[in-house]
Amino acid sequence: MQWLKTADAEVGLPLIKTMFIQQLPFVKDVYDALFSHAKGEPFHKLLSGLKQQLQDGGVVTRTAFKLMDVLDSLHVAKQSQLQQFGLQKLVTIWLVSD
Numbered sequence: 001m002q003w004l005k006t007a008d009a010e011v012g013l014p015l016i017k018t019m020f021i022q023q024l025p026f027v028k029d030v031y032d033a034l035f036s037h038a039k040g041e042p043f044h045k046l047l048s049g050l051k052q053q054l055q056d057g058g059v060v061t062r063t064a065f066k067l068m069d070v071l072d073s074l075h076v077a078k079q080s081q082l083q084q085f086g087l088q089k090l091v092t093i094w095l096v097s098d
Helices: 002-006 009-021 028-039 043-056 062-096
Strands: none
Touching: 002 009, 009 028, 043 062
8 A cells, every 4th residue: 555655646557467466476666667667667777777786885796796797788789779769770870862
């Protein structure tokens, strides 16, 4: 019930239903993750936030270090995709323009 108090019932109830149907654990972290997804928060911002929390956590464990490497590789891959998309769009606009 407290989860529904923090969110609109129109958003919260379907999230709880999803948790039940997909047999996800009924814990706040799962609910918060689904709520972030429902809000449409960009995934890259969530990943950046995770990386920042790992860096601010103080002692960096081996697992945290590996996870930060994976996050960095995802960021580089996404930058490459964005550059390629930007170039394609530029060429398309150039070809279509008078």
